[in-house]
Amino acid sequence: MAPTDKKDQKVSLHTVERLSVYRRKLEELSADEVEYIHSHQLAALVGVTPAQLRRDLASFGSYGNIARGYGVKQMSRTISQIIGTDSMQNVGLVGVGDLGRALLSYRGFEERGFHIAAAFDVDPDKVGRVFAGRRCYSLDKLETALVDLQIRILVLAARPEGLQEIVDRGVAAGIRSFLNFVPKTLTVPEGCFVEHIDISAKLEKLSFLSRQQNDRTEVAE
Amino acid sequence: MAPTDKKDQKVSLHTVERLSVYRRKLEELSADEVEYIHSHQLAALVGVTPAQLRRDLASFGSYGNIARGYGVKQMSRTISQIIGTDSMQNVGLVGVGDLGRALLSYRGFEERGFHIAAAFDVDPDKVGRVFAGRRCYSLDKLETALVDLQIRILVLAARPEGLQEIVDRGVAAGIRSFLNFVPKTLTVPEGCFVEHIDISAKLEKLSFLSRQQNDRTEVAE
DNA sequence: TGAGTGCTGTGATTAAATTCACTGTGTAAG
DNA sequence: CTTACACAGTGAATTTAATCACAGCACTCA
Numbered sequence: 001m002a003p004t005d006k007k008d009q010k011v012s013l014h015t016v017e018r019l020s021v022y023r024r025k026l027e028e029l030s031a032d033e034v035e036y037i038h039s040h041q042l043a044a045l046v047g048v049t050p051a052q053l054r055r056d057l058a059s060f061g062s063y064g065n066i067a068r069g070y071g072v073k074q075m076s077r078t079i080s081q082i083i084g085t086d087s088m089q090n091v092g093l094v095g096v097g098d099l100g101r102a103l104l105s106y107r108g109f110e111e112r113g114f115h116i117a118a119a120f121d122v123d124p125d126k127v128g129r130v131f132a133g134r135r136c137y138s139l140d141k142l143e144t145a146l147v148d149l150q151i152r153i154l155v156l157a158a159r160p161e162g163l164q165e166i167v168d169r170g171v172a173a174g175i176r177s178f179l180n181f182v183p184k185t186l187t188v189p190e191g192c193f194v195e196h197i198d199i200s201a202k203l204e205k206l207s208f209l210s211r212q213q214n215d216r217t218e219v220a221e
Numbered sequence: 222m223a224p225t226d227k228k229d230q231k232v233s234l235h236t237v238e239r240l241s242v243y244r245r246k247l248e249e250l251s252a253d254e255v256e257y258i259h260s261h262q263l264a265a266l267v268g269v270t271p272a273q274l275r276r277d278l279a280s281f282g283s284y285g286n287i288a289r290g291y292g293v294k295q296m297s298r299t300i301s302q303i304i305g306t307d308s309m310q311n312v313g314l315v316g317v318g319d320l321g322r323a324l325l326s327y328r329g330f331e332e333r334g335f336h337i338a339a340a341f342d343v344d345p346d347k348v349g350r351v352f353a354g355r356r357c358y359s360l361d362k363l364e365t366a367l368v369d370l371q372i373r374i375l376v377l378a379a380r381p382e383g384l385q386e387i388v389d390r391g392v393a394a395g396i397r398s399f400l401n402f403v404p405k406t407l408t409v410p411e412g413c414f415v416e417h418i419d420i421s422a423k424l425e426k427l428s429f430l431s432r433q434q435n436d437r438t439e440v441a442e
Numbered sequence: 443t444g445a446g447t448g449c450t451g452t453g454a455t456t457a458a459a460t461t462c463a464c465t466g467t468g469t470a471a472g
Numbered sequence: 473c474t475t476a477c478a479c480a481g482t483g484a485a486t487t488t489a490a491t492c493a494c495a496g497c498a499c500t501c502a
Contacts, residue, residue, distance in 0.1 A: 011429075015459095017422065020422035021422070047406070049460080051461055054482085055459095055481090055482085066468050067470085067478080068469090069479080082429065089428060098322065098323040098326045099327070101319065103420075109424070114424050179420070183329055195423045195424075198241065198242075200329055200330060200335065201238065201241035204304045204306060204333065205238060205416060206374055206414055207305040207310060207334075208303065208305055211304075213397070213412060259448090260450075270490080272491055273489090279450085279451055286450090286498080286499095287451090287497055287499080289449095290449080
């Protein structure tokens, strides 16, 4: 392999987040049978500047045709490869409460290359039952199920109590990635990743933004 | 008002996002009856550098006691004021599907100053029923309910089809903030805000991160 | 009372992300 | 074939975010 291969270069996390957005729009476009698209068109559709879009794509050595633009299908496929969703990945879900069940019945995961292979809960009433086609395992079976089903990512939707312990067990079983819906800070060793989805924090951001604008209009008067 | 009041200065959005995190931790600390905390302690708890924490707090003119640190309760209150959650805000929910119901039964909102005052759905079977204590209105009633209940923020958890139209109606009714769970890009006029929660995108980020690390360890061997 | 300590708040610096602006090229039209 | 055009890719410049590092202060303890 060439030592200066583009893929060896560090891709910024900001770029990766935008790649997800690009890819989703590209799939919509592909469904509408668009074959090629120019940077400024796609940029307008997803709300970034054309220069940024080109930079993002260039960061992994994309080659768009100058006259026609970027090949929609090909770019979508390339992004999948970068992200690692070109093949299906198994995901585990911890906590089959309201949120957990909502996640189980969400069909968007499969479309994007993620399959919830197993659900876990402590509640004996839930263990053994089937939710949205997935059997609920006892948390005691966590380690074995993770290994058997080759689960790479754990989605956390349980109660805050004892969550850190579950994470530790996951780490010990080789899980490196956690998607955390629980409003609680978790600690993981170096090389593991926690993505936190904090719905209230998003609301707070919105609250701040609209308040800030209120203040500004008041001053402007 | 002094023209150079700290509050007039632009606070970065990155800072606002971190303020949410600080505040959550401060409330935990407050529950544990911690009265004062130093920047390096809190910074360690939430995973930022002490310098950044101090900068964030200084951006709105916080005054921590040098010897004791920051007053936990006071800082928490100040952040609430900045964000605008010092008084309860009414929120509307569009779409009472699996996700919508999960959001309705999530108790975290109230704790953080947000009250889901109304739910809306197109499905006649759902209209009129009560979910988690909240009555489900017909979408036809959207405008009147938004005004009557003084709703400032709309949470979108409906189907992608027709969503833009709902947003447009919300904007016309004076809503400026939207929290969007639907994997679809929305357009709003200047001065309105859409926060997008894209669960799959978070999973994709995790997928990228662990893949990146795989590559690195392979190279390192 | 006065020296010592360790903190906050902040100017200065560094690093990162974004945008600007231009070069070279593929395509299409004349 | 030639010319004109519009765009991708990318160094350079700019803007934004994060970190460093220190002045000055509140408290402690001798």
